[in-house]
Amino acid sequence: MKFGALQRRVKRCEQVMAVRIGETQGNWGVLSQVWRQGWSPLRIVVVGLAGGFIAGKLEVPGKVNGARWLQMVGSVSSLFASAQAAFATVVAAQAAETADDAAEQADEAAEQPPP
Secondary structure, three states, X not given: OOHHHHHHHHHHHHHHHHHHHHHHHHHHHHHHHHHHHHOOHHHHHHHHHHHHHHHHHHOXXXXXXXHHHHHHHHHHXXXXXXXXXXXXXXXXXXHHXXXXXXXXXXXXXXXXXXX
């Protein structure tokens, strides 16, 4: 492959990545806005009361104390964070594959002589 073709391919990949970054930032903004709107004060109070009620009903006297609950909450939050990281990795890999495919198609189109 010629050096000029490689430069064009890199430039196209950079343009595709710039577009993807813009789309990702836009989607992230929408997600954070919807997330904040979804957690109204009433919902926070209801979830807190329901969680407290369930924790009180499920608590076995003497076996589960406050430290255990904090440990469980920490473990669940770590599990949730690792699941989010795994999902982000899969999405990033798919985006990279799409960008590579688009760059290859653009290279093929650029190398073909005009009709």
